[in-house]
Amino acid sequence: MIDLKYLQNNFEEASAKLQKKGVDAATLENLQKLFTSLKEANATLEASKAEQNSMSKLFGQYMREGKDITELKAKVDANKEAMVPMQEKAREAEEALYHVALAMPNFPDESVPEGEDEEDNVELRKVLEPKEFSFKPKEHWELSEINGWIDFERGVKLAKSRFSVLRGEASRLERALINFFLDTNAQKGFIEHSVPFINNSAMLQGTGQLPKFEDDLFKIDDEDLYLIPTAEVPLTNLYNDEILTEKELPLLMTGYTPCFRKEAGSAGRDTRGIIRQHQFNKVEMVAIAHPAKSQEVFEMMVENASDILTALGLPHRVVELCYGDLGFSAATTIDLEVWLPGQNQYREISSISNTRDFQARRAKIRFKDGKKNRFVHTLNGSSLAVGRTIVAIMENYQNEDGSIEIPEVLKKYM
RNA sequence: GGAGAAGUGGGAGAGCUGGUUUAAUCCGCGCCCCUGCUAAGGGCGAGUGGGCUUUAUAAGCUCACCGAGGGUUCGAAUCCCUUCUUCUCCUCCA
Numbered sequence: 001m002i003d004l005k006y007l008q009n010n011f012e013e014a015s016a017k018l019q020k021k022g023v024d025a026a027t028l029e030n031l032q033k034l035f036t037s038l039k040e041a042n043a044t045l046e047a048s049k050a051e052q053n054s055m056s057k058l059f060g061q062y063m064r065e066g067k068d069i070t071e072l073k074a075k076v077d078a079n080k081e082a083m084v085p086m087q088e089k090a091r092e093a094e095e096a097l098y099h100v101a102l103a104m105p106n107f108p109d110e111s112v113p114e115g116e117d118e119e120d121n122v123e124l125r126k127v128l129e130p131k132e133f134s135f136k137p138k139e140h141w142e143l144s145e146i147n148g149w150i151d152f153e154r155g156v157k158l159a160k161s162r163f164s165v166l167r168g169e170a171s172r173l174e175r176a177l178i179n180f181f182l183d184t185n186a187q188k189g190f191i192e193h194s195v196p197f198i199n200n201s202a203m204l205q206g207t208g209q210l211p212k213f214e215d216d217l218f219k220i221d222d223e224d225l226y227l228i229p230t231a232e233v234p235l236t237n238l239y240n241d242e243i244l245t246e247k248e249l250p251l252l253m254t255g256y257t258p259c260f261r262k263e264a265g266s267a268g269r270d271t272r273g274i275i276r277q278h279q280f281n282k283v284e285m286v287a288i289a290h291p292a293k294s295q296e297v298f299e300m301m302v303e304n305a306s307d308i309l310t311a312l313g314l315p316h317r318v319v320e321l322c323y324g325d326l327g328f329s330a331a332t333t334i335d336l337e338v339w340l341p342g343q344n345q346y347r348e349i350s351s352i353s354n355t356r357d358f359q360a361r362r363a364k365i366r367f368k369d370g371k372k373n374r375f376v377h378t379l380n381g382s383s384l385a386v387g388r389t390i391v392a393i394m395e396n397y398q399n400e401d402g403s404i405e406i407p408e409v410l411k412k413y414m
Numbered sequence: 415g416g417a418g419a420a421g422u423g424g425g426a427g428a429g430c431u432g433g434u435u436u437a438a439u440c441c442g443c444g445c446c447c448c449u450g451c452u453a454a455g456g457g458c459g460a461g462u463g464g465g466c467u468u469u470a471u472a473a474g475c476u477c478a479c480c481g482a483g484g485g486u487u488c489g490a491a492u493c494c495c496u497u498c499u500u501c502u503c504c505u506c507c508a
Contacts, residue, residue, distance in 0.1 A: 043465060046477045053477090056489040060433035069488090076488040243462085364463095373462080 001361045002104050004035050017107045020114070020323040031100050038093040045086040052079055102205065103212045106358040108323055109332040115322025121335070122322065127306055128315035130339045131396065138402065139342035140394040141273040144170075146402035149394070150274060162278045170390060173406070174281065176413035177386050178256050181283035181308060185383055188304050190254035190285055195234035197257055198225050203237040206363030208329035208355075216263040218278075227260035231284035232380040237363055239288060244367040244376065250289040250297050254383070257282065274387050275347065281386035287379040288365060291357065294377035298354045302334050305350045305383040312407045314392050315339040317346055331356040338388065342395040349388045352381030 007014045007028070015028045055076045062069050113122045144150040149170035155163040166174055182192055201224050204210040209217060209229060218227040228234060235253045244251070259282050270276040285304065289297045302318065309316045321333040330353035337346035357375035360366070366373040397405040406414060 039465070042477080046465070049478090050476055052488075056487095057433075059488055063433075073488065080488070 001101055001358065002107060003357070003361065004031075004101065008032055008035060014107065018105065021105050021108060021326065022324070023104065027100070031097075031104065034093065034097040034100060038090070038097045041086070041090040041093045045083065045090045048079065048083050048086055052076065052083065055079065102362075105326075105328045106208075106331050106355060108326055108330075109354075109356075112326065112332055113320060113322045116324040117322075118325050120322040121325055122320045124318040124320055124334070126315070126317045127310055128313070128339075130315045130341060133341060135400045137341035137395060137398060139273065140340075140391045142342070143394045143398055143402055143404060144273075147404060159278070162276065164274055164277060166390075172414055173390060173393065173410070174386055176410045177384075177389055178281065178283060179413050180410055181383055181386075182254060182256060184308055184311070185254040185283065185285060185304065188252070188300070190252040193235060193238070193253055193255040195231065195238075195255055195257065197228055197234075197260075199228050199233050199237065200224050201226065203233055203240060203363075206237045206240050207233050207359050208362065209233065212328065216261060218260045218262050228257060229261050230259050230380075231255045231257040231282065232286055235284060235286035236288070236359060236365075236378050236380065239365045240363045242365060243373055244288070244365070246290065246367055246369060249367060249376065250287050250293060252297075253286045253288075255284055255286075257284070273391065275391060277387065280388075282382050283384060283386065285352075285379075285381050285383050288360075289377045289379060290367070291374065291377050294354055294356070294379060298332070298334075298352065298379055301352050301379060301381045301383075302336075305336050305352060305381060308383055309336060309338060309349070311409050312389070312393065314389075314396055316349070327351075327353065329353070329355045329358050331358065336384075338392040340392060340395045342398075347388065347391075349392065350382040350384050352379070354379045 002014075002018075011028070011032060015023075015025055018028060019025065055072065058072060059069065059076070062072060113120065115121065138146075141150070141152075147169065148167060151165040151167055155165045158165070186192055198220065201210055204217070204226055209226075217229060220226065234257070235255055238253070239251070258279055260279050262278065274280070285301050287294075287297045287301065306316065306318060316336050316338045319335045319337055321330075321335060326333055333351060333353040335348050336350040336352075338349040339345075340347050355378050357377060359378045360375040363378075365376050365378065367376050393407060394404055397407065399405070
């Protein structure tokens, strides 16, 4: 959640930032008003409560002293009645405020490039040259047919469209990749975690998926539970509502989980293959960092993900997202896009974000800074999306006959 | 899934026949004092979140928080309802 005090005290600056993220001025003015009226409603109610409390204390005293209480009782009854509408008003004001505030996206960093959509993202650098093929490289689904790696039809039969099954060598490759990713992350200091793939609504609100993006999630019927869309949710929320010591920071975590996304495919993109599925595997990095150190951690995470691609021999580019392409919770995001020769384009394979204190404020993750409690910064990034890595290996390591080589670093894992 | 019991401040643990409890006490913690020395003793302090005020690198006042959410009452840690969690015993099971 954004800092409402900041919004109130620096309205012009704050609204300029959020307007670039598609929030109109009227919504922000409304938010500011709601914040003010909540404070007013609470002030009135609390003054009345204070009076009620002090009168109630007199009650005990009077009774011990054997004094008459009828007059006091009448006063206190009247005050209680007067509080009812105040209470109602305060409750409504709070509800109205949070309804709007929780749907407000994060402020982008100053450094984020201007722009509307992915066309305006800024390429920072390219790593490794795409290899020249002496034949026309095939797309991964064509290669899948030749090698029998992916069973789309039976995946659909088991669940529904946009589910699939990996078979044989492909399944082993997936397992090898997961292990390789986890081991590499561990070497960089990320502690491996194995977490629940189902989380409750409070956790999803903590990281920003709820309440605004409920339609993107698979919900468990009759339960306050959702399939996680990314390990960012359980890993970040491990420290939900906790106060850490400064010494513990940064907390570096990694974990493998499947990810479940209901929205995948709603735009009709990538209908063939396993680029966009309702369920996919991912190894995630999450960091909880001291605000002064989060940028440093962010760069380390980008470096790590890029190094993994390099180790796999996969050409990729590092792209900084512009305002318009930035996600809801992110203050700044860098994507890694891997080269897919079959598609003849770069495709996103990792997304690394610093949310600053946006998630920390929602999830109440703080640390002791001297005597004071301050919000931490939270960061997350894929290292890497497993399914898309398989696609990248298939297309980059294909031979003319459709057979696929296994990258050198993975051989010890298979 | 069934039956019973319990959830209190960093930990332990009273209170739970509703009103000096603004949560006792112990341990642990921080600072200080005393003591010629890894001991003992003494004093002080300390939770979280929000609001207001001011002589504003801080202080004062106030509201809420005894698992969570409702309710009864002038007043709730204490009574009622719902819910979550833990423990014990069954049941089931990888």
